[in-house]
Amino acid sequence: MNDILKHCEGVLSQTGFSTHFAEIRSDDGKALEALAFEDATILGFVVVYETPAQLITSWKADHDRVAMKYRDALQAARKKAWNAYLVLVSRGSADFGESLALGQIEENLEAMRKITKAGVTGVAGARTALLPLLPFRAAPSLDPINMRLEIELRSTELDADVVAAFLSNAEEGVVMQMLEDRA
Amino acid sequence: MKIERILISGFRGFRDTVDVPIASGFTVIDGRNGVGKSTLFDAIEFALTGHISKYGETKASGESVEDYIWWKGEGPSPSQRFVEITFRDGPDAIVLKRTPIEDPAPELLSRVEAGMVNAGMAPPSPLLQLCAASIIRDENIASLSLDLSETQRYAKLRQAIGASDADDWAERGNRLTKIARKRSEEAKTEVAAANAAIADASRKIDDARASLAPETAIAEASATMAQLLQFGPTVPDQLISPGRDFVALREKNARDLTMILSGWEGYERDAEALEVCEAAIEKAQNEIEIAQAERALLPDPDEGEAAGPTADLVTQLHELRSLGARIGLVDQSCPLCSANHDATSFAAGLAKAANAIERMDKKASELAAEATKRRVAIVDADRKIAETRSSLASLVDRTDRQRQELEARRLLLGGVGLPLNASKAEVINARDAVAAELEAARHALGVLGTLSQNRQLENGIAQLEEARKRLSRAQDRAGRARRADAIASALYDAARRAGSETLDLRLERVLPLMAELYGRLRPHPVWQDIEYSIRGDLRRFLSLQVGDGLNPQFLFSSGQRRATGLAFLLSINLSLAWSRWRSILLDDPVQHVDDFRTVNLAEVLAQLVASGRQVVVAVEDAALAELLARRMPVLGAGEARRFTLALGSEGSSTLVRRSDPVPMLAKTLAA
Numbered sequence: 001m002n003d004i005l006k007h008c009e010g011v012l013s014q015t016g017f018s019t020h021f022a023e024i025r026s027d028d029g030k031a032l033e034a035l036a037f038e039d040a041t042i043l044g045f046v047v048v049y050e051t052p053a054q055l056i057t058s059w060k061a062d063h064d065r066v067a068m069k070y071r072d073a074l075q076a077a078r079k080k081a082w083n084a085y086l087v088l089v090s091r092g093s094a095d096f097g098e099s100l101a102l103g104q105i106e107e108n109l110e111a112m113r114k115i116t117k118a119g120v121t122g123v124a125g126a127r128t129a130l131l132p133l134l135p136f137r138a139a140p141s142l143d144p145i146n147m148r149l150e151i152e153l154r155s156t157e158l159d160a161d162v163v164a165a166f167l168s169n170a171e172e173g174v175v176m177q178m179l180e181d182r183a
Numbered sequence: 184m185k186i187e188r189i190l191i192s193g194f195r196g197f198r199d200t201v202d203v204p205i206a207s208g209f210t211v212i213d214g215r216n217g218v219g220k221s222t223l224f225d226a227i228e229f230a231l232t233g234h235i236s237k238y239g240e241t242k243a244s245g246e247s248v249e250d251y252i253w254w255k256g257e258g259p260s261p262s263q264r265f266v267e268i269t270f271r272d273g274p275d276a277i278v279l280k281r282t283p284i285e286d287p288a289p290e291l292l293s294r295v296e297a298g299m300v301n302a303g304m305a306p307p308s309p310l311l312q313l314c315a316a317s318i319i320r321d322e323n324i325a326s327l328s329l330d331l332s333e334t335q336r337y338a339k340l341r342q343a344i345g346a347s348d349a350d351d352w353a354e355r356g357n358r359l360t361k362i363a364r365k366r367s368e369e370a371k372t373e374v375a376a377a378n379a380a381i382a383d384a385s386r387k388i389d390d391a392r393a394s395l396a397p398e399t400a401i402a403e404a405s406a407t408m409a410q411l412l413q414f415g416p417t418v419p420d421q422l423i424s425p426g427r428d429f430v431a432l433r434e435k436n437a438r439d440l441t442m443i444l445s446g447w448e449g450y451e452r453d454a455e456a457l458e459v460c461e462a463a464i465e466k467a468q469n470e471i472e473i474a475q476a477e478r479a480l481l482p483d484p485d486e487g488e489a490a491g492p493t494a495d496l497v498t499q500l501h502e503l504r505s506l507g508a509r510i511g512l513v514d515q516s517c518p519l520c521s522a523n524h525d526a527t528s529f530a531a532g533l534a535k536a537a538n539a540i541e542r543m544d545k546k547a548s549e550l551a552a553e554a555t556k557r558r559v560a561i562v563d564a565d566r567k568i569a570e571t572r573s574s575l576a577s578l579v580d581r582t583d584r585q586r587q588e589l590e591a592r593r594l595l596l597g598g599v600g601l602p603l604n605a606s607k608a609e610v611i612n613a614r615d616a617v618a619a620e621l622e623a624a625r626h627a628l629g630v631l632g633t634l635s636q637n638r639q640l641e642n643g644i645a646q647l648e649e650a651r652k653r654l655s656r657a658q659d660r661a662g663r664a665r666r667a668d669a670i671a672s673a674l675y676d677a678a679r680r681a682g683s684e685t686l687d688l689r690l691e692r693v694l695p696l697m698a699e700l701y702g703r704l705r706p707h708p709v710w711q712d713i714e715y716s717i718r719g720d721l722r723r724f725l726s727l728q729v730g731d732g733l734n735p736q737f738l739f740s741s742g743q744r745r746a747t748g749l750a751f752l753l754s755i756n757l758s759l760a761w762s763r764w765r766s767i768l769l770d771d772p773v774q775h776v777d778d779f780r781t782v783n784l785a786e787v788l789a790q791l792v793a794s795g796r797q798v799v800v801a802v803e804d805a806a807l808a809e810l811l812a813r814r815m816p817v818l819g820a821g822e823a824r825r826f827t828l829a830l831g832s833e834g835s836s837t838l839v840r841r842s843d844p845v846p847m848l849a850k851t852l853a854a
Contacts, residue, residue: 018850038852041789041816070852077851082813096709103708107779132703132786135794136696136757145304147348150681151674158673166674172355176362179667 004048004089005035007126012037015134024069032062036070042133043077044085044112045070052098052118055090059105059114062088067111084112089129093119184298185765185797186227187276188269193254193261194229195222198835200263205799206824206843207271208792209815212801213808214828219836220801221320224770228314230268230279231295233286236311237320253283258833272298303348304761313764316756321771324748329736333724337717339755341686349682356675363668370661377654384647391640396633404630411624419631426628433621439595440614447607450592453585460582467575471568478564484557494551497544504536689760690717697754703790704783706739706746713747742775749784753791766797773802781807785814792816792823812844819846 009019017037022045024032035046045066049055063086067074074081094102102116117129127134148167155163165178185207192200196219203212203223214220225235229252238248253264267280277294279287292310300309331339396404405419408426443450507519512529516522524532593603601613694715701713710729718724727747729735735747749772756767769788773781788798793816802808808825817823820843827840 018852020852036852038850040818040849041814041847043852073851073853077848079813080847080851082810083847099709099711106705107708107777109778109782113782128702131699132783135790136699145349145685147352147678147681147685150685151352151677154680154684155674155677158670158677162670163674166355166359167352172358172362176359176366176667176671179359179363179670180366180663182670 002033002048004091004120004126005033005046007123008046008048008087008089008130009035009037011123011126011130011134017133022069024065026061026065032065034066037133041080042083042085043073043080044087044133046087046089046130048120049088049090051092052090052094052102053092055088055116055118056098056101056105059086059088059116063112063114085115085133086112087115087117087129087133089116089120089125090118091120184270184272184295184763186268186799187271188267189223189226190267190269191222191226191265193264194226194266195219195252195254196256196830196834196836197222198254198256198258198261198833199831199837201836201838203826203838204824205797206822207797208817208822209788209797209812209844210799210824210826211808211811211815212799212826212828213803213805214801215803218828218830220803220828221770222836223801224318224320224768224799226266227268227768228318230266230281230287231292231310231314233281236314237322254835256834258835270295270298299762299764301761301763306761309761313759313762316752316759316762317764317766318768318770319749319752319756319772321774324745324752324772329727329739329744329748329751333726334719334722336727336751337719337723337725341690341723349678349685352678353675353682356671356678359671360668360675363664363671367661367664367668370657370664373657374654374661377650377657380650381647381654384643384650387643388640388647391636391643394633394636395640396630400630401634404627407623408627408631411620411627420634423628423631423634426624426631430621430624430628433617433624436599436617437614437621439599440610440617443592443595443599443610444607444614446588446592447610450588453588457582457585457589460578460585464575464578464582467571467578471571471575474564474568474571478561478568481561481564482557484554484561491550492543492547494544494547497540497547500536500540500543504533504540507536508533687717693754693758696757697751700750700754700757700787701747703787704746704750704780706735706743706750706780710735713750742777742780745772745775746780746783753787765795766799767791769798769800771801771803773807781810782814785811789814789816812842815844817844817846 005021009021012019012035017039019035019037022034022036024034026032032047037044037046047059047062047066049058066086074084077084088102088105098118102118105116106114108114115129115132117125120126120129127137151167152163159182162179162182165175168175186205187207188205189203190200191197196217212220212223225237229235235248235252254261265280265282267278270277270279275294275298277291277298279291279295281287296310299313306312401419405417405422408422408429409415409417412422412425412429414422414425503519507517510518512518512524512526515524517524517529517532522532596603596605596610599613599617601609605613694717697715698713702711705711707729710733712729713735714728716726716728718726727735729738735744739747753767756762773784776784788800788811792798798815800811802811805827808827812823812825815823823844825842825844826838828836829839831837
C-alpha cells in the first residue's frame, strides 16, 4: 500500500470522510491504487504518482479508469456527482514547467474537479494536498487579553502600588502625585 | 448571532414589500445588474448603522446617498418605507427596523451589539467595524486589501485582532510621562532659580563685607558726630539721621557764608552810600521846600499890566490922534473931543496928545518887560523844583535797594549766627569753621553709613540661608520628578510593550490563516503559497510576498489580485477576536475571477458554512449560483437557500424564484 495514500486516508478519516482503498485494473492488467472518500456533500478519489512527470502523463487515463470504475455510483449520486474530486499527487517535487502543467490540470473543469500537488510526503504533505477538502485548520481562537495583567507582567521592577494606581481608574493627577510620593 | 430575515419596502430599488428569509448556513442570490442584490446587503448595514458606507462621503450636485436611501423610482409610491432585519441569537430574535422617520430603539441596538460583540474587546463603534469586516463588496475587494499600503494593511489587521484597550493604556502612560516630564522641567527651572538666588545673595554678602568699616573707625566717627551734634553718649545708629541733617545745615551755612563773602565789597559800598544818599535826600527835600517857598513869593506877572496902559491902548490912542490930525478941525471944533479950537490950539492939542501917548507907550513897554521877567522867574523856579524832586526820587530808589541788600546780608549773617556788624574776617573765620565741621561730619557720616552695609550683610546671609533651603527643596522636588518621570516612562514602555507584544503574538497566530486561505483560493498556478510578514518598529508594515520575494500587488492580474484580496479580507473576518457575528456577506465576489478560482472560492465558502458560519453570497450568473448551491454542505432543511431577483413590470426589484438546496445522498461510493 502506498504510504502517501495511507497518510491521505488518515487525514480524511480524521475530518469525517468515509474512505476505502481501491485497486483499479486496466485492460492490460496494470493496477491503479486509489483512495475513495466521501462525506455528505462531496466524494472523490486520491491517486498517487512518484513524479510530476508521471502524473502529467497519466492523469487523464487514470481519471477515465476511475470514472469508469465508479460510473454507477457517480450516476446514482446525482447532484452530489457535481462535487466529485480527483486528487492527483506526486511524491517528487515539480519544476516550474511541471507546476504550470499541474495548474492547467486543475483548471480543467471537465468532469471531476482535479486537485494536484507535487512534493507530497508524510502526513503534512497529505494535509496540504487535501487542503481544499479539509476544515480550516489555522483559524485562531483568540481569547480576550487582560491588558492590565499584561502590563503588570511587564512592570515587575516597579512598586506594585504604583502599577496598581496606573492600572486603576484614578485621575492622572492622582496617579502622578502617587508616583512622586513613592519616587 | 446570525441574520434570519430581510424585510424591506420602499427602500432603494424595492418599492414593494419583499421578504427574504436567510438560511442559517448558506444563501445564494443571483440576478442581473440592477435587480437589487447589493441592496439586500445595504439593508443589513443600514439597519445596523443607519448608513450605507460604500458610497463614502461622496456628493454630487449637493446630493449624497442619503438622498437615495428610499424609493425614488417611477410609478406609484410605495405603501410603506422601511427596512427590517431580524437577527437570531440562540432562542432570541431581535428585530431592527428603520423608517425615514424612526430609528431602532437604543436598547434594541444595544442587544444586537451585545450579541455581536465580545464586551471588553471591541473597538469603538463596533457595529460600523463589523459591517466593514463582514460585508465584502465587489468594488472594495482589491482596494481594501492588496491595494492598501503596507501600513494600512497592518492597521486593518491590527484593528481586527488587536487588544483594543492597549492603545488606551499606552496613551495613559504617554500622558503621565508628559506630565512627569513637564514637572521635571519645572523642578529644573526651580533649581536654576534657587541657584541664581544663592549667587545673588552671595554677591550681596561679598559687596557688604567689602564696604564694611572697622569698629575703631565707627567709634571715632560716632564721637566726632556726637561732638558736632553736641549729643551725649549715643548709639552710632542713632547718629546717622541727625548727622545727615547736620551736614545739610552746614552745607547751607557754607553756601550762605560764601554768598556773604562774595558780595562783601558791594555791601560795604551800599552801607557807605546809604548815609550819603540819606543826607542828599534830606538836602533835596529842603531845597524843594525853599524853592517852593520862593516860588510862592514871586509876583503875579499880570498884576502891573492890569493897572497900567497896555500896548493895545497906546496903539488905539495913537490911531485916534492920527485920525484927528487927518480930519483936522471941523467947524473949529476938535473932531475927537468936540472942543473949540483954532488951528494952533488944535495943533498944540495934537502935539500934547502925541506926548501923552508917547509917555503912555513907554509906560506900557516897561510894564510888559516886568511881566516877562516875572514869568521867567516862575518857570525857572518850577523847573528847579521838578529837578530836585526827580533827583530825590532817584535817591530814594537807590537807598531802598541798598537797604534791601543790607537786609539780606543781615538775614544771612543772622542765619549763620553772626552779628550784623560782623567783620569780614569774622565771616571768613565762620566760613572756615563751617567747612571744617562739614568735612568732619561728612567723614563721620560715611563711616557710620557702613553700619547699613552691616545690615545688608546680615540680610544677605539670611537670604543666602533661605536660598539654600529653597535649593534643597527644589533639588528634592527635581529628584522626585526625575524618578517619577522614569517610573512614568517605565509604565508607558510597559503598556506599549504589552500592546505590541500581545498583538505580535496574535498576528503570529493569524498569519497562518491568511496563508491557508491564500492556499485554498490559489490565485496563481505557480505561486501557491504566500508569505505574510510584519516588519518595522515604530511604523509597522504587513508585507505580502510570493515566490522569491515578489510582491503580488504588482505581479498578479486583476482576477488574481481579487482572489488574493478575498483571502486577506476573509482572514480578517475570521480573525475578528471580538466578534460574535457569525455572518459573512459577499456581494458579487467573483467578478473578474475565472471559473477555476470561483470553484476554489466555493470550496472555501463550503468550509466556512461547515464550520458554523452563515454565508450570504450574491452573484450575477445563475449557473454560478447553481455551482455554489451544489457545493455547499446541506444537512437539513433551512440550512441553504437560493433566490433569484429580477425587476418587476413596474421597475421594482422583486424575488422571482426560490429554490432551496436539499441534502444530498449521504453514501454513494460502495467500499
